[in-house]
Amino acid sequence: MDRFKIGKRVFNSRLIVGTGKYKDLEQTSDAVNASGADIVTVAVRRVNITDPKEPMLMDYLDPKKITYLPNTAGCYSAEDALRTLRLAKASGGWNLVKLEVLGDEQTLYPNMQETLKAAKVLVDEGFEVMVYCADDPIACKELEKIGVVAIMPLGSLIGSGQGIPNKINIQIIKRQSKIPVIVDAGIGTASDAVIAMELGCDGVLINSAIAKANNPILMAEAMKNAVIAGRQSFLSGRMEKKILANPSSPLEGKINN
């Protein structure tokens, strides 16, 4: 049985989906259901004091039925990220969290120095930390040493839909890691998700590629199938590549012999 284990938790789906950028909460919930994901990322933000009746995400996605993975999106320092995740934990005991500390607004590239600093404190405080990080094998090794539960290198920039231009780094990171490696950010379409899984990654995290598709619900299903196909393909072990053709039908018994 091929099980997806993060820390001590076991999940069925290797697809984690984000819940941002959708038209409304109904579409968010429909897309999440179509994706078959067991884990959704969520952001921590101020309650709208002037309109407390505004619908909340929890009204559409039940945290008892799907695992909420609170993130630190929009945090540019270790301190901000720590504040955010401590609040997330206080909200209802969320211990499994996604840490991301960004470097600048243009690239939303991770600031690894701050990320490593925050990861250390969170692990010491008993959090199970999944970390959005650069596709830098050395930084990933440091994260594993600190004791995070999953490494989540970017395929390409957040929201860029550029896929995985540097497959080699992802492979190196996967090869050296004993904890799950999940490609986070950059997936643009289903084939990108297949590639991530065929590289041997343990999962993918997708938001924009689903939310920004013309038909998000259909794309959510496509991503679900892509992750399954990629995983099965990886486990099957691909055929050897050859320079020249090799016929699929037998040469014996041809009528013109």
Next chain:
Amino acid sequence: MIEIQLNGKIHKLREGVNIDSLLEDLSIPKAKVAIELNRQVLHKENYTKTFLKNDDQIEIVTFIGGG
């Protein structure tokens, strides 16, 4: 009357209000939010015994869609 900072904005309220009644006054469901008081997380079990004072800074947050 006292003045507090509520989610970054000045908010006036009477003295002797605890966190539970603040949430009730604002019609905010307790189960769906988390609170930070003066940059320290405030756990739900302390909402009743925590009374707001002048110049307190309070953040009330919830989960919204995000990637």
